[in-house]
Amino acid sequence: MSKEAQKEKSMVLQKEMVEGLFNDLANAKELGKKVCYTFIPGNLSELIRTFDMLPVYPEINALQSAMRKKSAAYIKEAEKNAHSEDVCTYVKCDVGMLMKGNIGPTGQKIPDPDVLLLSYTGCFTFLKWFETLKREYPDAKVIMVHTPYQENAEMTPEMTQYMVKQFKEEVIPQMEEVTGIKYDEAKLKEHLRLSAKAEDLMYEIFQTTKHKPSPIDAYFAGVYYIGPINIGFRGTQKAVDYYEELLKEINIRIENGQGPITPEGEMKEEKYRLVVEGPPNWTSFREFWKIFYDMGAVIVASSYTKVGGVYDLGWRHDPERPLEALAEYCMNCYTNLNIPQRIDLLKKCITDYDADGYMTNSIKSCNSFSAGQLGMMREIEDDLEVPVGFIESDLVDPRYFSYSNIKNRLESYFQMLEQRKKLERETESV
Amino acid sequence: MKDLNVLIEECKKHAFDLNFTRAKDWKEEKEGRVLVGYMPIYFPREIIHAAGAMPVGIFGGGDDKQIIKGDAYYQSYICHIPRSIMEIALDKHMDHIDGFIFPSICDVIRNLSGIFKQQKIGKFVKYMDFPQNFLPEIGGVFYQQEMEHVLKYIKELNGVEVTTEALNHSIDLYNKNRQMIEFIYDIRQEHPWRLTIEEVYSIVRAGTVMPVEEHNAILEQVCTHIKEDIGTPQDKIKVVVSGAFCEQPALGLIRAVEEAGCYVVDDDYMLGSRMILGDIDATTDNPLESIAISYINQSQFSSSIYDVHNPKENRLAKIVQDRGADGVVFAAASFCDPSLLDAPIFQNAFDKMGIRYISFQFSENINQYKVIKEQVGTFSDSIKLWEDEPVVV
Numbered sequence: 099m100s101k102e103a104q105k106e107k108s109m110v111l112q113k114e115m116v117e118g119l120f121n122d123l124a125n126a127k128e129l130g131k132k133v134c135y136t137f138i139p140g141n142l143s144e145l146i147r148t149f150d151m152l153p154v155y156p157e158i159n160a161l162q163s164a165m166r167k168k169s170a171a172y173i174k175e176a177e178k179n180a181h182s183e184d185v186c187t188y189v190k191c192d193v194g195m196l197m198k199g200n201i202g203p204t205g206q207k208i209p210d211p212d213v214l215l216l217s218y219t220g221c222f223t224f225l226k227w228f229e230t231l232k233r234e235y236p237d238a239k240v241i242m243v244h245t246p247y248q249e250n251a252e253m254t255p256e257m258t259q260y261m262v263k264q265f266k267e268e269v270i271p272q273m274e275e276v277t278g279i280k281y282d283e284a285k286l287k288e289h290l291r292l293s294a295k296a297e298d299l300m301y302e303i304f305q306t307t308k309h310k311p312s313p314i315d316a317y318f319a320g321v322y323y324i325g326p327i328n329i330g331f332r333g334t335q336k337a338v339d340y341y342e343e344l345l346k347e348i349n350i351r352i353e354n355g356q357g358p359i360t361p362e363g364e365m366k367e368e369k370y371r372l373v374v375e376g377p378p379n380w381t382s383f384r385e386f387w388k389i390f391y392d393m394g395a396v397i398v399a400s401s402y403t404k405v406g407g408v409y410d411l412g413w414r415h416d417p418e419r420p421l422e423a424l425a426e427y428c429m430n431c432y433t434n435l436n437i438p439q440r441i442d443l444l445k446k447c448i449t450d451y452d453a454d455g456y457m458t459n460s461i462k463s464c465n466s467f468s469a470g471q472l473g474m475m476r477e478i479e480d481d482l483e484v485p486v487g488f489i490e491s492d493l494v495d496p497r498y499f500s501y502s503n504i505k506n507r508l509e510s511y512f513q514m515l516e517q518r519k520k521l522e523r524e525t526e527s528v
Numbered sequence: 529m530k531d532l533n534v535l536i537e538e539c540k541k542h543a544f545d546l547n548f549t550r551a552k553d554w555k556e557e558k559e560g561r562v563l564v565g566y567m568p569i570y571f572p573r574e575i576i577h578a579a580g581a582m583p584v585g586i587f588g589g590g591d592d593k594q595i596i597k598g599d600a601y602y603q604s605y606i607c608h609i610p611r612s613i614m615e616i617a618l619d620k621h622m623d624h625i626d627g628f629i630f631p632s633i634c635d636v637i638r639n640l641s642g643i644f645k646q647q648k649i650g651k652f653v654k655y656m657d658f659p660q661n662f663l664p665e666i667g668g669v670f671y672q673q674e675m676e677h678v679l680k681y682i683k684e685l686n687g688v689e690v691t692t693e694a695l696n697h698s699i700d701l702y703n704k705n706r707q708m709i710e711f712i713y714d715i716r717q718e719h720p721w722r723l724t725i726e727e728v729y730s731i732v733r734a735g736t737v738m739p740v741e742e743h744n745a746i747l748e749q750v751c752t753h754i755k756e757d758i759g760t761p762q763d764k765i766k767v768v769v770s771g772a773f774c775e776q777p778a779l780g781l782i783r784a785v786e787e788a789g790c791y792v793v794d795d796d797y798m799l800g801s802r803m804i805l806g807d808i809d810a811t812t813d814n815p816l817e818s819i820a821i822s823y824i825n826q827s828q829f830s831s832s833i834y835d836v837h838n839p840k841e842n843r844l845a846k847i848v849q850d851r852g853a854d855g856v857v858f859a860a861a862s863f864c865d866p867s868l869l870d871a872p873i874f875q876n877a878f879d880k881m882g883i884r885y886i887s888f889q890f891s892e893n894i895n896q897y898k899v900i901k902e903q904v905g906t907f908s909d910s911i912k913l914w915e916d917e918p919v920v921v
């Protein structure tokens with residue numbers, strides 16, 4: 099098999115998985131499956147699967163709409179309906195899409211929810227989002243799981259117990275009621291075993307950026323890599339197969355000394371290695387990425403790929419402590435870490451992956467990410483003496499993506515990196 | 529008994545004092561005293577009081593404080609309050625405050641707790657996670673653990689082990705405090721001219737920065753004054769102000785709404801001081817449990833509490849009805865996600881219920897209200913024209 103064909107195999111697998119899910123969703127009634135709307139950070143995929151439900155992720159719908167250039171119209175629709183200009187555009191995009199018939203990325207209608215599972219982590223907007231959806235779907239059952247914040251940089255036994263009690267006394271009984279399926283712990287454990295396997299693989303995949311050149315881009319391509327684990331396939335053999343295949347393909351790239359694949363083919367020269375904080379922009383995703391790869395910049399680590407789980411520090415789903423594992427998973431997603439923890443994690447990335455620079459993409463929509471980013475940036479700059487860059491954009495609102503502005507800023511930033519590198523080379527030669 | 533105007537002036541002096549002088553003086557009066565700052569919205573101040581410390585409400589810099597350093601911490605699309613809190617912290621206005629509590633209301637306040645930790649401001653920083661689970665044996669227990677965490681921090685500073693008696697005594701004092709504040713609102717419901725909303729606001733806000741005993745003494749006198757038939761009624765409609773529960777409008781803006789023709793008969797400006805509806809049981813062997821249960825069962829609706837079982841639009845509509853208000857003024861701090869994300873929920877419901885409303889956004893540091901005043905004036909005039917139409921709930 100040619101290398102290109104091998105590369106494609108993981109993509110094909112992912113495409114099949116996503117299409118399969120949306121097909122199942124379109125036929126949920128016929129398949130007799132209940133539909134569970136939930137969010138990525140803190141998603142309880144394994145539990146949803148244990149009850150044989152199909153997940154819908156409103157954030158994914160929103161970002162897919164943006165990539166298909168539909169978000170502007172959806173946002174406008176929501177704003178016509180009293181939604182403010184100044185709130186998270188994911189919510190407005192989703193609400194607008196709902197008002198326009200809730201047609202998903204594959205052109206099929208997404209079914210109404212039987213359950214709104216609010217197992218949110220690290221963002222208050224999620225709470226408001228489902229309050230809004232509940233009013234649109236009065237028959238849906240709301241299941242609330244409160245994830246305590248790691249305010250003191252720890253997950254205490256009390257916090258875990260609080261969550262486990264919620265699972266036992268609220269979540270599981272309500273899921274049993276909606277689905278008519280009895281809770282089967284053995285089944286959950288099996289899903290968790292597979293989750294841990296996928297997590298190990300994902301960890302290995304993101305570790306490969308230590309190589310020079312890095313074989314992957316851990317932000318722009320990374321957002322595709324985290325797809326299966328985040329959108330409901332965590333805990334399945336399919337996800338394990340996907341990540342095994344992906345790792346195989348990446349390892350071949352390493353053997354061949356190849357850099358990352360971009361939409362325009364392989365990146366030839368790795369000039370700058372960056373760590374990026376903050377979500378990407380989805381409305382001009384390709385143009386945004388192109389500015390980086392045209393300049394020879396590769397992202398060796400990003401915080402965004404950790405929103406659905408932080409696996410860098412050794413944590414994995416433990417099938418022997420199933421409900422505790424679910425609790426810890428929720429508490430350990432990136433935006434549920436406190437600011438000093440986030441700083442430490444980013445510093446570790448910069449050091450471990452030998453990055454030349456640190457870049458913040460500050461997203462107007464997202465206070466969960468953005469509030470505090472400037473202080474974080476300053477500490478990272480002071481402590482590691484690494485050049486820092488800062489740009490502003492939005493997730494799915496094209497009004498807040500200014501191509502020329504961002505390009506100008508990035509060009510100056512890369513110039514600064516170049517000067518710094520030159521200086522280093524000169525010092526070394528002296 | 530002091531003259532009402534003297535009391536009001538006293539309250540104004542304290543309420544907007546960015547040096548927190550009364551709290552500082554209280555601390556200096558006796559060795560080993562501890563001050564604990566808390567951010568909006570709500571915090572059970574009873575437990576701080578019972579631990580021999582004094583709670584100090586921190587509500588941003590208002591329109592007094594020029595922001596220079598704070599802007600370097602917050603992007604332009606984030607509300608104003610975190611930058612003004614940073615400014616007053618970095619300008620050392622809060623150096624005498626020992627610890628800081630950040631109640632869970634939104635991601636901005638939550639992340640600000642991390643910036644305080646990172647900057648090592650205060651001897652302790654606690655983000656207080658209020659339960660979103662409303663079963664006493666689950667969320668209630670978690671809440672008690674959170675309160676115990678705060679008490680542990682205070683004990684590390686002053687060595688005080690709280691007792692059941694002390695807690696019950698503090699609960700009792702704050703019960704009285706809330707009762708008197710509600711009395712003021714109840715009187716104003718029928719006689720809003722006896723005190724302006726600007727005066728009510730100043731009186732209630734002063735209570736967040738002085739010992740509760742002193743505030744209760746002030747409230748007692750205010751209550752006595754307003755039982756008398758003072759002031760002159762004016763031709764104004766009655767409104768409820770909703771949505772300004774965290775970042776506070778400047779006093780001038782609070783005043784402007786009434787000057788534009790609206791008696792504000794209820795509001796959520798100082799929601800934290802009025803959060804618990806009714807008394808907390810001050811007679812039990814487990815006062816922390818009483819506080820937790822009161823939060824679960826007796827809280828006012830709030831943007832920070834998931835409301836699925838008790839929709840907020842119905843609860844606000846009930847306040848409008850109970851207070852005999854003609855409409856609602858939605859006032860949200862610019863870029864305030866919780867408030868702005870609630871707005872469509874309220875407004876869609878009120879359109880159906882036939883409750884009239886207007887909305888505007890503000891920032892704590894704006895002191896030009898001409899446009900808002902005109903808007904409110906037009907609203908008031910239009911309601912006066914429809915005077916006979918009843919509010920449908």
Ligand code: SF4
Nearest residue numbers: 186221223464465466
């Ligand atoms: S605020 Fe941020 S984390 Fe929350 S829903 Fe919006 S984009 Fe997601």
Ligand code: SF4
Nearest residue numbers: 607634774775864865
């Ligand atoms: S004003 Fe609103 S967004 Fe800002 S800190 Fe307060 S609650 Fe949060």
